[in-house]
Amino acid sequence: MTEPLTTPAHIAQSIGLTTEEVFVGHHAGAAKAMRLENVTVTFGGRAAVRGVTFDAYQREVTALIGPSGSGKTTLLRALNRMHDTVRSAAVTGTVMLGDTDVYGRSTDPTLLRSRVGMVFQRPNPFPTMSIYENAVAGLRFNGVRKKSLLDEAAESSLVAAALWDSVRDRLKVHASTLSGGEQQRLCIARALAVEPEVLLMDEPTSALDPIATKRIEELIGELKDRVTIIIVTHNMQQAMRVSDRCAFLLMGEDRTGELIEFNSTSKLFSEPDDPRTLDYINGRFG
Amino acid sequence: MSSISFDSSLDPILSRRAAIQKIAASSIARRKVYSKVAISVCLLCLVVALIPLVAIITYVAAKGIPAWNADFFTQVTKPEGIPNGGVWNAIVGSLIIDGIAVAASVPFGILGGLFLAESDGPAAAAVRFSADILTGVPSITIGIFGYIVWVKTVGSYSGFAGAFAIAIIMLPVIMRAAETAIRGVPVTLREAGLSLGARRSTVARRVVLPAALPGLLTGVLLAVARGAGETAPLLFTIFGNQFFQANPTKAMEALPQAIYTYSSQPYNDLIQIAWGAALLLMVVILVLNVGSRLMAARLRRERR
Amino acid sequence: MAGGIFAVLLIAFVVAMATQAVPAFSKLGVSFLWGSNWDPAHNHFGVLPFAVGTIETTVIAVALAVPIGLGTALALAYLAPRRLRAPLSTAVELLAAVPSVVYGLWGLVAVAPLFRTTVEPQLTSVLGWTGLLGGPNQGVGLLLAGVILFIMVLPTMVAISRDVLAAVPHDQVEGAMALGATRWQVLRKVIVPGARVGLLGAFTLATGRALGETVAVALVIGNSAHLAPSLKANAGTIPSLIVSSFGEASGTQLNVLFAAALVLLVVGIGVNALARVFVRSVKRSGAASVTVA
Known part of the structure; x- marks a missing residue:
């Protein structure tokens, strides 16, 4: 197919x-x-x-x-x-x-x-949130509550930011545990999840x-x-x-x-x- | 343009974008109202927090000013029913007790501050930690400590015992202020002294301390403001004395003690004296406090 | 080392207090710590009513100080007009400079009548169903002590909270803003969580202050040795017990008061140590300096 x-x-x-x-x-x-x-x-x-x-x-x-x-x-x-x-x-x-x-x-x-999303000079993931919560933070800010939509957007944006494969098993882990490059990609995913x-x-x-x-x-x-x-x-x-x-x-x-x-x-x-x-x-x- | 066009409803990204934008747009009004309400509540909290300050200052002033007359400042406290009482004995007592406390705590405080400023090891961390804890320990326990260590040992309540307790309260304040002041002295100044062959102790005495003097003074003012208002430590150490007593080996009166004693008496003329004393104490402490803040702010500006 | 004096002092504190408290434990065991009957004339020294009173006044004070203090701190750090922030912060902090005996006098003479005639009747008519507000309106009592304590611990709560909230890195704020967060969402979802350890420190320090406050409470709580049946009833706290009965105490009673002071001291040291650890960790990770009142 x-x-x-x-x-x-x-x-x-x-x-x-x-x-x-x-x-x-x-x-x-x-x-x-x-x-x-x-x-x-x-x-x-x-x-x-x-x-x-x-x-x-x-x-x-x-x-x-x-x-x-x-x-x-x-x-x-x-x-x-x-x-x-x-x-x-x-x-x-x-x-x-x-x-x-x-x-x-x-x-x-x-x-x-x-x-209009934005990615900054220094990676600035929210350190108190998990990787998943970082990815969907923008959606939550914008009033999205539907779990299926959040999950779908989180996966899609993390895939797009080339982060999904390395974090799919630890979505609940704090974002601060990621390396600098990964943090910046998480910030990109976070911005993409809102589909700007x-x-x-x-x-x-x-x-x-x-x-x-x-x-x-x-x-x-x-x-x-x-x-x-x-x-x-x-x-x-x-x-x-x-x-x-x-x-x-x-x-x-x-x-x-x-x-x-x-x-x-x-x-x-x-x-x-x-x-x-x-x-x-x-x-x-x- | 290429002739290929595609249906946006088939593109998962475009359809998700449309869904998200719809939700965002439909929730924005609610979110903004919620935001405005919550922010208003915060600002309201600020107003609520300021009410007691305004209330207490105006109330104490309104009650205290009528008590201020020549007798108030020159006469000793008298028992209820006898007119022309004052707090002269308490003023002198407070001056002596707080004076001794400052004299005792300043040298230790500055030495401690020097130590903290010059060393960053675990010892300094431990000292800083215990000093911070000491600042937060209930002041009543400091009074009881003064009672056990001084009053029980010497065998009598005294101004010295009170000064001992107050000094313990002042000490950590002075020390932390001294540390900050000394750390603020430019390293180059210190190195210049050392490079001239001076010993560390000489540099500390001749170069660092004079340069840190304004900061030290700020700390001392703050410490006095802190110590002069303390009541609980005095209750267990100076006993109170309605007669004039300037000998610190004897039981003495002090302003906080006088306020506490008279405010719980059912006599209006004594409560009147308590208001006068409360106003006096509050004005002195607020002036010291604001003064030290202004000095600190000026120091920061000059450093920049 | 001059600095070592503090470690020595703290140890000396505990040791001195303990030596004076030992006779109480040797004569009475440890059970007096939770006995509920305080009657020195008949050698009953149960301090439970005072321990409960201490906890109750502290809970009232902190329950008011946490939300109002947090709101005030947010206002001072982010919401009030920029030019007013520093002077208003100073104003709130000056509340901490007012001597506690002045609070006590003010509470007793100015606030207690207001409570008797207005606050307590109003509160009873609204919340009477909870059963917490039985008995006559008398002004002095648990509730007034709790409210005066709240005013006294508020500056501690506000000053530290404001500093730790302001220390949350600005790029976090921008990150949230750029995602379409409202102003409140930035504060609630990013700044408050980002400062949570320091806020816990502020809460702990405020609790410590409330637990140990003496003269103001002694003047407005009504000093009763019984478990308070109502928030409006007279009660006592451990510090108010010590200060109000110290003068006439002797023998075993004095030892019991020292034992109570020892408990207060140990709790005070523990609470403050905990608070400093919280506030320190913020200081280490955050950029801004944290001033501790």
Whole structure:
């Protein structure tokens, strides 16, 4: 008995193409998961990042790169309204999640965050919860009580985060017993379990060793059929390896981050449009 | 765009996403109301917690201020029915007892603090642990300890016995404050002294302690605030004395003792004196407490 | 070593108290510890009513202090306007600086009449069915002692709880927020569980304070040697027994009081040791400093 043709990977396989060719190869028609228009984030009136416009496409990984201070993380945190708790922070411009205006009057930030997941620099599983409870924490926050749905989501997300095989027998064990890399994958699973439309990753491998980093990078490639990924990284090789498109940010003269170039990753790293991008890439690659 | 389209209801992920978003959206109103109510309850708890402070300060002030007159501060306590009584004997007694207690506990406290600040071994941990426990031991047991060790041995109640008990209460407070103050002295300063060939004890005396002085003073203020308000230890050691007595080898009066004695008497003029004494004690202790906090806050700012 | 003085002191404490308590045990055995008849004139020294009174007042105090203290601590650590947090924290902590004898005087003169005329009648009409509130409304008694104790232990509960709650790493808060948790869900599901060991320490320290408080309780509990039939009835606690009968005690009675003090001391040391272990472990793992009142 064959599986129904459901995931893009299945579909691609069935017509003899790679997933990339099916979806990334058709930019003009690919759906936009998130659109940023002239987005500016200010703290106490001072802009940290200004006037950013680009689109993040479905089933793609979009990387935000640039030197430190260029506002990558600040920009990323604007996309799920994490700046809301900082009183001096203000976000202007437009962020659209599908048809939802992220900063719209009728948009609830709590509800929005169940549609836009986030993975942080340092693994931050909830240490007092078991692995299982970590995986379903987001579902419980969002009011899901049905055991079958929780179990299904936990397994699916742990499988997707390449953690299921190693933890299936110890789901009741505290999350703090996992290694750093496993903890970060648990955090990815935790975010995936809510089935967000977009997953924001803020330098997810910066606290990990090279082997754990490699596993997360592989994971990112596997996940993009499931969720649109926007990743901040300071590591250009990583951006090249994992992303389909890149947004290059740079700190301007007034110490405010600006978007210099947004392009497909292959184009940005081989023949960028902006000379500053070239300088940065060359500087980095020696 | 590829012509292949797929039915979202067949994709387990898309259908789960739809289910989860539906549940999240339908529960958000309830969750937010619940959140708001719970947070309001917490803020209400804060208000409830503040009510007694306001109530006790205003009540004691309202009752105590009328008791404050020249006689109150200059006369000794008199039996019920005899006018113009005061708490002069209790004020002097408190000053002497707490003065002796400070004088006795400060040297030990500073030495202990030096030891704790300079050593991180299991011995220091044990000392810190027992000091912390001593802080939490019921103060009545400290009074009884003072009775057994001092009053029974010497054969009489005395100001010294009271000072002994109060000093035990002050000691851990001073020591922990001293430790913090000494740890705050920059290592470079200490090393500079040592590199000049000075001995550790000399460096401690000439360099570390002067630099830590403001912090030490903060700790002493806090310790006095703590010790001066204690009643239970005094009840078993100084006995109380309605006459003027400045000789600490004899039974003495003290403010907390006077408040305790007079508040349980059925005479209005004595209760009046108790209110006056309560206000005096409370004002002194709150001033010491707030003063030490302000000093500590200023120290922290300067360090930064 | 100057520091060693504490270990010596603690041991000296127990030893001194024990030597004075021994005659009580040799004359009366250990059964007086749970005898319920306290009548020194006829050589009956059952301290059970006082032990029960101690437990009852402590339970009342802690049962009020835990929820209200936790709510206050959450408010001070996360919910109150930022600018007000430090001054309000100080205000609550100042409650701990007010001398206990002042609490006793205030409780006896100001709060007891309020209890007699308002609180006790109201409470009886609402909760009278429980059978815990029989007898006349008289102001002083178990309930008043418990409530005054609650006010006295509240700052301990709040100060430590606030510190351990604030010490929960911020990335935990963000992790929960990013999953779509409401503000309360972040507090309830992540911050409170994350601080639970330290909160246990705060609870234990508050219990220790309530168990040992003396003069305030002695002034407002009504000092009775009988098991209280009602929360409104007069009662006694071990500390209030010691302080109220010490003056006229001699001979065996004095030894019994020392024995009671020994029990109090041992329980006090045990409770505090436990609390410090809890609070320490938080201090070691958490980043923020924990100040212990």
